[in-house]
Amino acid sequence: MKVTIIGSGNMGSGLAKQFAKAGQQVSLWSRNREKALEVAKQTGAEVLSDARSGASADVIVVATAYADAVEALKAFGSLEGKTVIDITNPLTPDYMGLTLGHSTSAAEEIAKAIPGAHVVKAFNTVFAQVLQEGPDFGKGQIVPVFYAGDNEAAKNTVKGLIESTGFAPVDAGPLKNARYLEPVAGLNIYFGYGAGLGTAIAPAWIKQVK
């Protein structure tokens, strides 16, 4: 497959490495030509001098910052019928939020409606079936329960409550991270019902084991 990657940062270079290793024909286009040449040297990718020559690829990957993505893609001319992979995340400068489309959450709205209470988001990514059957998914897999809130004492109470049930508590940060947890649940529900995987599934985080 001919793959053009736009951007030569951490993500672009990582993708170039993986795609080249997989035997794909990789070309790079970057406003940082020096960095692109360095990545090319490491991966065997080609560096494009003209964006338009990259438009003939089977797949174009936009690996710039989100703020630069549209401008970079426009440089390729018509992309009619082209497969474009968007790998961007619209992050705030401190990386702790999204700039786009995610303005509130059920948890924050509830907290606003009952001021003084310490609202903690939790259990929303766990299917009812999983609550019925318990946290043990077999083969050493324990279902995590993510909890997010702004009051540390309340969070500790909730952590203890989760622990008492055998589910694995995972501190997911401040209450505004319900803006993450509710979409995680949305994706879980999509997988369970929309994609038909059923409800004996759960979102989790995996960790590299050396």
Added chain:
Amino acid sequence: MKVTIIGSGNMGSGLAKQFAKAGQQVSLWSRNREKALEVAKQTGAEVLSDARSGASADVIVVATAYADAVEALKAFGSLEGKTVIDITNPLTPDYMGLTLGHSTSAAEEIAKAIPGAHVVKAFNTVFAQVLQEGPDFGKGQIVPVFYAGDNEAAKNTVKGLIESTGFAPVDAGPLKNARYLEPVAGLNIYFGYGAGLGTAIAPAWIKQVK
């Protein structure tokens, strides 16, 4: 711990079961008293006749539909200083979207800007370190790459590209599900940088193994 659960549906009854099993003192409050009595019978929980008597609990869990949550909580009177667990998800009637706070995504904005191109969201939940080091997390764990898009042919191309690298492709549905995938990445970034877990982690979905 004294735990009051508001709601006696699938989630409320599952939580009652797990909390009761954990030795917590569970009471239920539900507008469906018959259902609450049934759950109480199965779990040993107490059924409250008056919401205000439940407000003395250490933890109040709101397990109604999101649309009913605030009204239900208001019935408890002052919740000053109280720990309230919000387990709700603000789902659309077909369960395939969120009604609140999640109005667009980077992927959808990019797709709008390059009409005719087949934009596929992918790789956005994978840290650059993981791209550098590859998909094998050890102990049989393979890092998933979620992909979402509206054009099936383009999605198949991307699926093949992911497969060629050894990462595990997971079909995450239509492009609007980038509204889920970008927050999943946001939470991943929170865990990696905000919570200090480092970047050798990845979101995944686990499955019950009988």
